[in-house]
Amino acid sequence: MKTKTVKAYGTESAKTPLHPLDIQRRSLLPNDVEIDILYCGICHSDLHSIHNDWGGTTYPIVPGHEIVGRITKIGTEVTKFKVGNLAGVGCIVGSCGHCEHCHEGEEQYCDEGWTVVFNAPDKILGGQTYGGFSQAIVADANYVLKLPATIDLAASAPILCAGITVYSPLKHWNAGPGKKVGIVGIGGLGHMAIKIAKAMGAHVTVFTTSPAKMETAKELGADVAVLSTDAGQMATQSKFDLILDTVSARHDVNMYLNILKVDGSIVLVGLPNEPLEVGVFNVVNGRKSFSGSNIGGIAEAQEVIDFCAEHGITAQIELIRINQINEAFRRLEKNDVKYRFVIDMKSEGM
Missing domain, CATH: 3.40.50.720 (NAD(P)-binding Rossmann-like Domain)
Known part of the structure; x- marks a missing residue:
């Protein structure tokens, strides 16, 4: 399969600060979309994962699962989105699609195991999945969320987790x-x-x-x-x-x-x-x-985006540049943030 090189921030060990990396994204499959990432939130799960606190981290790791941006390409079978639409990707980028939980819209409880957006086996490209601390992401449109054009994009990124x-x-x-x-x-x-x-x-x-x-x-x-x-x-x-x-x-x-x-x-x-x-x-x-309780399925994730848009709910964030990411993680360890860091992925350093 053809791939595309994009810039990202990640690390090769639990003791190494995050730094620029080149990663590969797959070329579009018929039901894929490519998203130019504009903002990505930082979660405690990202912190635990890079430090291998739960075990099982595979390096190199590129975290990030509160991803929002704009669609730049769509596959030949995509009808849900158009180029230029705002879109988001959360924790889930794949599941079996046929077990009872997937049929009920609870992909997070998939019998065969769902694919996490980062640090999970990439069942399509091979290797590991890479998250949102990157320039762009390619994902199956079934796991991509619609964002209203009127939404505050940066402050809405944390809704996805x-x-x-x-x-x-x-x-x-x-x-x-x-x-x-x-x-x-x-x-x-x-x-x-x-x-x-x-x-x-x-x-x-x-x-x-x-x-x-x-x-x-x-x-x-x-x-x-x-x-x-x-x-x-x-x-x-x-x-x-x-x-x-x-x-x-x-x-x-x-x-x-x-x-x-x-x-x-x-x-x-x-x-x-x-x-x-x-x-x-x-x-x-x-x-x-x-x-x-473990996150929520794709339908419910869309539901909460729409609910928050209807009620004017966004996260209270501190917007940072990508080259401030290690300092942000140090502060997150001390709970020194009100209440979510969000990275401007178009800032200096990317």
Whole structure:
């Protein structure tokens, strides 16, 4: 298969800073589109992957899974898009297409395993897939998302991961009017969860360990902000239908299980490096659930893009140049960002 060389930023080891690389993109298949990447968000998953925190990273790695840009070429069988359309690519760029989960629009649970946009076996070109820290990407149109022409492109990039990651469980667990929803953590995921849950009509309480973020939570739309390190404040909380846990570090989930109503659920969407401990009586008493949720399928990703456009929801971002990427990752390790870094892929260095 013919290939095209494009510039990218990646690394050959967990200890090496990201730096310019040349990578290969495939020539267009009949149902492919080529996207000129304009912006790409930075996620904690990118950080974990380049450091091989979860194991399984294959180097060289080019991260990035919150990709937005403009279509420059389309395959001969593509009808969904036209050249010049704005489009996005999130975490999923392939799945089997025929299992029950794919038929139900939940490609993230594909029986045969879905293809991640970066650091996954490339079933078409061979080798590994490469992500959005690059000039361009070629993807099957079935896994490409439509973006409204009026959207703030840079601030909408995080919807493709952070947005869908919180939207999917909020929808699945029926967040809405009359429901009391808690959000643990105010970061890339948490700040989007606040906005989306509130737009769904839920009563939203935010739990944070940072006194400085108490007022921020309300500015983002929360009805109540609680300092989770304050035992007195925590003692007044109860009867939550759903608590969405967005924290990607080791923490005590039992304190949140104890404030769920009967049949309430905690849903973990953060990805801590270390195991979390759950006290058995904290779930047995009250028939409570400790669950998890993994991004969302393509149809649901399109749904959250349209939902956010309708409600005027975007991420709060810090736009950076590509040559600031290593400093951005250092700051991300310290949670020193409000609330998502997004790379201008047309900046100096690309």
